[in-house]
Amino acid sequence: MSHIALLPSSGMGHLTPFIRLAALLTVHNLKITIITPYPTLSLAESQVLFNFFSTFPQIRQEKLHLLPLDNFSGNSEEDPFYCHIEVIRRSSHLLSSLLSSLSPPLAALITDMSLTASVIPITEALNIPNYIFFSSSAKMLTLFISFHTKANTNLYEMDALQIPTLEPIPKSWIPPPLLQDIDNQLKTYITENGKEMTKSDGILVNTLESIEQESLAALNGGKVILGLPSVTAIGLLPPCFNKCQSLAWLDTQPIGSVLYVSFGSRTAMSREQLKELGDGLMRSGYRFLWVVKDKKVDREDDKDLEDIIGNELTESVKERGLVVKHWLNQENILSHPAVGGFLSHCGWNSLTEAMWLGVRVLAWPQHGDQKINASLVERIGLGIWESSWGWGGEDIVKGQQIAEKVSELMGNELLRMKAVSVREKARAGMELGGTSMKMKALAKLIETWKKDN
Numbered sequence: 318m319s320h321i322a323l324l325p326s327s328g329m330g331h332l333t334p335f336i337r338l339a340a341l342l343t344v345h346n347l348k349i350t351i352i353t354p355y356p357t358l359s360l361a362e363s364q365v366l367f368n369f370f371s372t373f374p375q376i377r378q379e380k381l382h383l384l385p386l387d388n389f390s391g392n393s394e395e396d397p398f399y400c401h402i403e404v405i406r407r408s409s410h411l412l413s414s415l416l417s418s419l420s421p422p423l424a425a426l427i428t429d430m431s432l433t434a435s436v437i438p439i440t441e442a443l444n445i446p447n448y449i450f451f452s453s454s455a456k457m458l459t460l461f462i463s464f465h466t467k468a469n470t471n472l473y474e475m476d477a478l479q480i481p482t483l484e485p486i487p488k489s490w491i492p493p494p495l496l497q498d499i500d501n502q503l504k505t506y507i508t509e510n511g512k513e514m515t516k517s518d519g520i521l522v523n524t525l526e527s528i529e530q531e532s533l534a535a536l537n538g539g540k541v542i543l544g545l546p547s548v549t550a551i552g553l554l555p556p557c558f559n560k561c562q563s564l565a566w567l568d569t570q571p572i573g574s575v576l577y578v579s580f581g582s583r584t585a586m587s588r589e590q591l592k593e594l595g596d597g598l599m600r601s602g603y604r605f606l607w608v609v610k611d612k613k614v615d616r617e618d619d620k621d622l623e624d625i626i627g628n629e630l631t632e633s634v635k636e637r638g639l640v641v642k643h644w645l646n647q648e649n650i651l652s653h654p655a656v657g658g659f660l661s662h663c664g665w666n667s668l669t670e671a672m673w674l675g676v677r678v679l680a681w682p683q684h685g686d687q688k689i690n691a692s693l694v695e696r697i698g699l700g701i702w703e704s705s706w707g708w709g710g711e712d713i714v715k716g717q718q719i720a721e722k723v724s725e726l727m728g729n730e731l732l733r734m735k736a737v738s739v740r741e742k743a744r745a746g747m748e749l750g751g752t753s754m755k756m757k758a759l760a761k762l763i764e765t766w767k768k769d770n
């Protein structure tokens with residue numbers, strides 16, 4: 318039996334697609350191992366891993382024991398998730414003995430994009446094929462992979478970034494740290510990993526040909542960068558847990574009436590913006606389920622809801638909504654019949670879940686790849702994006718503006734129907750039940766791994 322190992326990095330945004338892919342591979346007569354960096358940064362990751370290995374006992378877990386965190390303490394200004402990735406990177410030499418000890422020997426390793434530069438030299442030395450799993454959109458991959466070639470260009474002076482054969486990416490969609498001329502975490506991360514991707518054996522993206530045909534064609538046609546291995550659209554990866562959490566409040570709401578509001582696993586809004594958001598949700602007149610996050614890392618989120626949004630708002634939102642400050646299983650929420658819309662930061666996993674479940678989206682990108690992802694929302698008919706709102710923390714978006722956009726989304730039946738047709742497209746490649754795949758691209762890769770072994 319061919320043996321495949323998967324190596325995710327830090328944060329739920331990177332772990333989620335890996336466990337979905339691992340779950341999908343189990344039906345293909347492969348032995349699967351997931352190498353999990355230990356300890357995880359967030360509580361959510363450790364809980365999800367625990368549930369995952371209990372649900373899929375046939376998948377083996379190997380822990381990559383990270384060097385003590387106090388060997389590397391990132392600057393407090395820096396993003397804790399990038400600091401954690403740096404700790405994983407600095408511990409990656411430990412992978413050599415771990416990978417060679419796996420039995421039977423690996424037919425392939427699937428590595429998170431953020432570890433490309435540190436893991437490729439290790440797998441090259443061990444002669445193990447290494448595939449990079451890119452956890453954002455193919456459109457973001459076009460920027461990620463070509464950014465290092467722009468090192469001598471003053472991006473700040475440009476109106477847009479031109480990638481051959483593709484529509485230019487407006488400057489306002491490019492994550493601001495990439496426009497700075499000084500070094501920073503995001504710039505280093507994208508430059509170093511993007512450059513090394515050409516040395517991998519292939520790149521996997523959780524997307525669909527029918528959704529991102531232009532970007533995929535440019536990447537595979539050598540238009541973005543020469544010498545790139547094949548980029549395979551393996552999505553949309555379906556959710557892998559059975560329904561596991563019931564939410565009594567949601568069960569009592571009318572079908573399609575609730576707006577679900579969440580900004581992913583690592584985005585904390587300012588208190589001022591949270592108050593405006595609460596005000597906007599109330600003014601909209603629609604029902605809502607709102608997940609409030611006060612800190613980037615959930616383990617540090619120790620305040621009560623009242624401390625964050627204030628007593629008055631906490632009381633008034635009860636009229637029409639439910640506000641929580643803990644982890645909810647988003648797959649369950651988005652698949653609930655009462656949910657009729659999603660106010661999202663456009664993390665790629667959230668968008669692929671909305672596509673898979675046919676829920677219309679109001680896009681409110683906050684940082685990183687999220688504006689580039691948001692640009693796909695309107696284009697594919699998944700929802701709307703008010704692009705004048707800017708990056709998270711840049712300007713405060715007022716409650717009235719939020720209320721208007723929420724009404725525009727929730728009051729528009731055509732948008733609901735369009736999102737349902739995105740779902741039909743997303744599922745067209747999968748037979749009922751999701752286990753017997755017609756996904757030719759992934760099936761072809763699996764055949765390669767079996768043959769080469």
Ligand code: UPG
Nearest residue numbers: 329330333452453581582583644645646647664665666667
């Ligand atoms: N999730 C829950 N419950 C919550 C919050 C999140 O189940 O209360 C899940 C959600 O379903 C999704 C994942 O956690 O599967 C979050 O991933 P994503 O929607 O992609 O957002 P982030 O956590 O913000 O992910 C990071 C980046 C994002 C990027 C993504 C993939 O912030 O911009 O697209 O990683 O690279």
